[in-house]
Amino acid sequence: MAEKKSGLTPLGKAVVVIFILACIGGAGYFFRDTIFPKAGAKGGVDLDKFKQEQGVEAKDPTGITTVSTYTYVPSQKLPAVKGTSAYKWDATAKTVKFPINVWIGWLPIVAANHGFAPNTDSVFYKKYGFKVDLKLIDDPVTARDAYASGESHVLWGTLDMMVLFAPELMKDSRTAPRIFQQIDWSNGGDGIVVRSSIASVKDLKGKTVVYAQNSPSQYFINNLLLNAGIQPSEVKHKYTSTAFEAAAAFVADAKIDACVSWAPDIYNIPEKVKGTRILTTTTDANKLIADVWALRADFAKDHPEVVEGLVAGIFEGMKGLKDETFKGQAFQWMAEGYGMTVDDVKSMANDAHSTNFAENKDFFLNANSPSNFERTWKNVTFVYKELGLIDTPARFDEVMDFSVLQALEKKGTFADSKNEYVTQFEPSSYQKVNAEKPILTQTIRINFYPNSSNIFEPQHDELGNAQKSTLYDPNVDATLEKVARLAGQYDRAVIAIVGHADSSMKGKIQEDPVVKLSLERANSVKDALVKKYQFDPNKFQVTGKGWAEPADATQPDNQALNRRVEISIYPPESK
Amino acid sequence: MGGHGTSGGPKVLQGSAVRIRRRIPRGEKIVLGIVPIVAILALWTLFTTGTVEERVISSTILPSPMEVVGAVGSLWFQAELSRSIVASFSRVLLGFAVAFLIAFPLGIAMGAWSRVRALFEPLSVFGSYLPIPALVPLTMSMFGIGEMQKIMFLGLAFLIYLLPLIVKAVDEVDDVYLQTAYTMGATQWQTVRHVLFSVAAPQIVQAMRMGFGIGWTYIILAEMVAADRGLGQIIIIAQRRGPREHIYLVLLVIVLIAYLTDRLWVYLARNLFPYREAK
Numbered sequence: 001m002a003e004k005k006s007g008l009t010p011l012g013k014a015v016v017v018i019f020i021l022a023c024i025g026g027a028g029y030f031f032r033d034t035i036f037p038k039a040g041a042k043g044g045v046d047l048d049k050f051k052q053e054q055g056v057e058a059k060d061p062t063g064i065t066t067v068s069t070y071t072y073v074p075s076q077k078l079p080a081v082k083g084t085s086a087y088k089w090d091a092t093a094k095t096v097k098f099p100i101n102v103w104i105g106w107l108p109i110v111a112a113n114h115g116f117a118p119n120t121d122s123v124f125y126k127k128y129g130f131k132v133d134l135k136l137i138d139d140p141v142t143a144r145d146a147y148a149s150g151e152s153h154v155l156w157g158t159l160d161m162m163v164l165f166a167p168e169l170m171k172d173s174r175t176a177p178r179i180f181q182q183i184d185w186s187n188g189g190d191g192i193v194v195r196s197s198i199a200s201v202k203d204l205k206g207k208t209v210v211y212a213q214n215s216p217s218q219y220f221i222n223n224l225l226l227n228a229g230i231q232p233s234e235v236k237h238k239y240t241s242t243a244f245e246a247a248a249a250f251v252a253d254a255k256i257d258a259c260v261s262w263a264p265d266i267y268n269i270p271e272k273v274k275g276t277r278i279l280t281t282t283t284d285a286n287k288l289i290a291d292v293w294a295l296r297a298d299f300a301k302d303h304p305e306v307v308e309g310l311v312a313g314i315f316e317g318m319k320g321l322k323d324e325t326f327k328g329q330a331f332q333w334m335a336e337g338y339g340m341t342v343d344d345v346k347s348m349a350n351d352a353h354s355t356n357f358a359e360n361k362d363f364f365l366n367a368n369s370p371s372n373f374e375r376t377w378k379n380v381t382f383v384y385k386e387l388g389l390i391d392t393p394a395r396f397d398e399v400m401d402f403s404v405l406q407a408l409e410k411k412g413t414f415a416d417s418k419n420e421y422v423t424q425f426e427p428s429s430y431q432k433v434n435a436e437k438p439i440l441t442q443t444i445r446i447n448f449y450p451n452s453s454n455i456f457e458p459q460h461d462e463l464g465n466a467q468k469s470t471l472y473d474p475n476v477d478a479t480l481e482k483v484a485r486l487a488g489q490y491d492r493a494v495i496a497i498v499g500h501a502d503s504s505m506k507g508k509i510q511e512d513p514v515v516k517l518s519l520e521r522a523n524s525v526k527d528a529l530v531k532k533y534q535f536d537p538n539k540f541q542v543t544g545k546g547w548a549e550p551a552d553a554t555q556p557d558n559q560a561l562n563r564r565v566e567i568s569i570y571p572p573e574s575k
Numbered sequence: 576m577g578g579h580g581t582s583g584g585p586k587v588l589q590g591s592a593v594r595i596r597r598r599i600p601r602g603e604k605i606v607l608g609i610v611p612i613v614a615i616l617a618l619w620t621l622f623t624t625g626t627v628e629e630r631v632i633s634s635t636i637l638p639s640p641m642e643v644v645g646a647v648g649s650l651w652f653q654a655e656l657s658r659s660i661v662a663s664f665s666r667v668l669l670g671f672a673v674a675f676l677i678a679f680p681l682g683i684a685m686g687a688w689s690r691v692r693a694l695f696e697p698l699s700v701f702g703s704y705l706p707i708p709a710l711v712p713l714t715m716s717m718f719g720i721g722e723m724q725k726i727m728f729l730g731l732a733f734l735i736y737l738l739p740l741i742v743k744a745v746d747e748v749d750d751v752y753l754q755t756a757y758t759m760g761a762t763q764w765q766t767v768r769h770v771l772f773s774v775a776a777p778q779i780v781q782a783m784r785m786g787f788g789i790g791w792t793y794i795i796l797a798e799m800v801a802a803d804r805g806l807g808q809i810i811i812i813a814q815r816r817g818p819r820e821h822i823y824l825v826l827l828v829i830v831l832i833a834y835l836t837d838r839l840w841v842y843l844a845r846n847l848f849p850y851r852e853a854k
Contacts (some may be wrong), residue, residue: 083626
């Protein structure tokens, strides 16, 4: 090597480059979790967390039978409005900007307003001295941005959408949403369509579902999965931006096992696509998806008389719609506003149930109702927290304002209003109900005291004396709450409660008393639900199976698993 | 020729008319480039200072610059920024590749043969007028809701943009080169390969450079359907459930990506065509 170059030979250069690359690669690999982090594992849910989402009152071992009404004053819990109001308002024109989406639930306000445009014939103007400008804004993000910027005063949405919107909107106390009124329950408008191989929610494990993200569809399906004991991570989720696209994707791609969508698609698909069927709709889960509207907090503070006028006017719209001629006129107005044909609007008529004054009272004020505002809000929050969609959720009483309902009740404006959304159940039997496959089966565990069927059994000391104010199963209230919420959401469905006992005494004693004990245990769950949440007793069909059906066929002697109660939801047709 | 002469020497360049296209020092160029950015930042800060309720623009619409910076951590770790960049970048890249594979041969053929041009030019013109978002559902029914659909949707957007530019690049090849090639007895194929393509190549690369940004403007639409992650997906989610900060951060990230990829194109052009300094 005669040459004495100070530089490296090509080989040397290559070695250096490789060395440097290896160092970078090694460092990259070492720090891979920082460079390419994955958000905290979604799913892996402790399903018993339902239990931590406590009910509305302190533990009450005796249960309660009366309607319990909230006694607090909403304004004390609602976040105070700071600063100067930031919405657009013309004090002489007095026009509330009220965006709505394409949804039959808005028929009462369209009726009350005599159409979409602000006008002097509307109930709002004649009775309350302001005008309402209904604007079609179908895209929730656009509606939200119009609301946040003060262009509109109202935000339309379902309660589950509000749970997602609220934390961000509450960063500014002026745009914090105030919810005064429920417009409707989705009543057949939302549904889940599956391939025929899916018999029950349980079968969705490992399958692919498609739905619109951040929409009621997401709440609907994930609430079902969690209630059936399936972790969200055990299902493949495919997201679309609209429910329409979800239905289209399901039809186009046979690898997708289920879709969550809206009417009319959910009814059209099973008719047109072979091998598909409806798993469940909000006809069964008729108290799951609540449509509401929210007002900007600054507007609500500045114009309490407008708020009351809006709420009362909408109730009057609902009353007016009982007249068929007027209803026909309202369909006409709605068709004009949406740019649809009257027939298309009429075909949506069964998608929702408008909630009148009495039903609103039940939703906002009845603390015992299993599907009231508080429980719906908490249930949505639970589902979305488990999906990792929200970090710091808003509390229900930071958005719910029942002061207007209370004021209207005092005035007696709607004293004649009756709850018309009550399902009548015929007496039936477990055998009859069980003839069909359930939509969903939920397994709950209540620790019964040996040989006792009392779910509120107190603890006992060594001598067998009952200890006052104790509970053998301290979680029993929370477990009941979980069942009550599901039963409340599926208000129209029939529910089977099946008691099981363990097989520890198998061979030592007769089977009959064990079957009897398991039946008594199922009955005591039913009784507790009926007593505390005022369910119709005929909603529940009860049976006891003794030790006949172990929880897990592969480990029949796992007695802790075997001592259980199973809750199955059956579509209402099967009763 | 007028009194100023054609030499272009700085000494003779006087009077307002000749200031047009005058070169400015590099330093000045950089400073001038920064001025509007600083102005925007200043306005942004001005509109978003004070407690939330005192601001000109509510934080539910536009968070302050500091709030946006403060969300970097959650963007990186919770929203998985790095993985999203990789996901979006590969979609854009693949979509671009698909479009180029079609636009390149087709564009050259359209530039070379009038019959091919007559066949495709109307489509190309109509295409450039189309609001492509309306085609999202169509790409879904054709390509499903997987990665293929996103790539093909972006590919479509790229194709519509790239094709006319490539045709134009070929058009701009001077007839003199063609005449020379014919005189020297070149075949049709040789003329296309060695004259049309070779002469147009720098312009084609320039077209690719300009077109590469188009994919990013459609990223939200591309990732609207069934995207596990992606920059567009982060924006879609933040629009619904916040934090608002992520929207603006992702926009900044896309600007950064745009800058870096553009540098890369310039570098590529310089090395491929050193004889023709890319501007």
